[in-house]
Amino acid sequence: MHDLSKKVALVTGSSRGIGAAIALLFAEQGAKVVVHGRDREALAAVQATINKTGGQAMPATGDVTSFGDLEAMRGRVEAEYGAVDVLVANAGGSTSRPQPIEEITEGSWRADIDTNLTATFLTIKSFLPGMKERGSGSIITMSSAAGRRAHAHTLVAYAAAKTGVQILTQDLAAQAGPYGVRVNCIAPEMILTEKNQLQQIPQEQQQALIQSHPLRRFGTPEDVARAALYLASDDSSWVTGVILDVNGGAVMAT
Numbered sequence: 715m716h717d718l719s720k721k722v723a724l725v726t727g728s729s730r731g732i733g734a735a736i737a738l739l740f741a742e743q744g745a746k747v748v749v750h751g752r753d754r755e756a757l758a759a760v761q762a763t764i765n766k767t768g769g770q771a772m773p774a775t776g777d778v779t780s781f782g783d784l785e786a787m788r789g790r791v792e793a794e795y796g797a798v799d800v801l802v803a804n805a806g807g808s809t810s811r812p813q814p815i816e817e818i819t820e821g822s823w824r825a826d827i828d829t830n831l832t833a834t835f836l837t838i839k840s841f842l843p844g845m846k847e848r849g850s851g852s853i854i855t856m857s858s859a860a861g862r863r864a865h866a867h868t869l870v871a872y873a874a875a876k877t878g879v880q881i882l883t884q885d886l887a888a889q890a891g892p893y894g895v896r897v898n899c900i901a902p903e904m905i906l907t908e909k910n911q912l913q914q915i916p917q918e919q920q921q922a923l924i925q926s927h928p929l930r931r932f933g934t935p936e937d938v939a940r941a942a943l944y945l946a947s948d949d950s951s952w953v954t955g956v957i958l959d960v961n962g963g964a965v966m967a968t
């Protein structure tokens with residue numbers, strides 16, 4: 715099931731969190747994985763874990779908001795591993811906080827759009843031409859439940875960027891399908907990563923949050939990784955342009 719052997723997979727932002735779980739699972743399924751991020755020590759740790767279980771991985775650094783960095787990384791990856799078959803544009807996130815829209819600073823707005831929407835565009839721009847030329851490829855982008863429904867206490871710029879990622883994914887799926895390239899998006903919610911720990915949520919809020927998920931628990935990076943594996947593999951060969959909610963049923967977008 716979900717065999718990725720002979721595939722080269724790049725997972726941006728895989729030095730930790732969801733990206734690291736995706737990189738580990740892809741390597742387990744036989745992919746040669748490019749682990750990417752900004753923290754060299756963390757990348758080396760993910761690479762070592764993959765190598766320990768007999769998997770193959772190379773580290774790559776670079777800022778995903780810089781097209782120059784992405785192009786340089788693509789050159790290194792293609793020289794060492796060959797062309798990328800599976801691209802997971804996972805790097806992203808936000809340092810903003812929920813606040814009234816008129817109080818959001820221009821800098822904070824631009825940072826969220828850059829880190830999430832522009833970075834996803836630039837990552838795709840770098841790797842798509844090769845995929846179209848070869849007539850195959852699977853691209854997975856990363857949205858968020860924040861991009862699936864409006865809420866008064868959301869991170870507005872982050873949510874707008876993630877909704878942008880969704881339509882970018884679908885426009886691209888429409889453009890790239892005739893070239894044999896599939897493009898899908900995952901929208902996770904409340905995933906417990908190293909950065910997003912249960913201890914940070916006040917005890918009294920935890921139960922209410924759990925109750926807001928029909929499946930009555932928070933998500934794990936591995937929950938997202940298994941969804942990414944399906945979309946990366948040929949088992950989803952008739953699936954493109956999909957926004958896959960991985961959220962325990964917390965948001966059911968129609």
Ligand code: NAD
Pocket residue numbers: 726727728729730731732733750751752753776777778779804805806807808829833856857858859901902903904905906907908909910
């Ligand atoms: P994380 O903060 O734990 O890891 C983010 C990774 O992206 C790190 O490796 C970091 O180095 C990298 N990164 C960020 N900006 C970068 C840049 N400009 N250049 C290069 N690398 C960069 O994040 P996570 O929680 O694992 O989230 C991964 C993705 O999933 C993000 O796109 C995030 O928005 C999305 N997401 C996460 C959750 C959640 O609950 N954790 C929920 C919804 C969506």
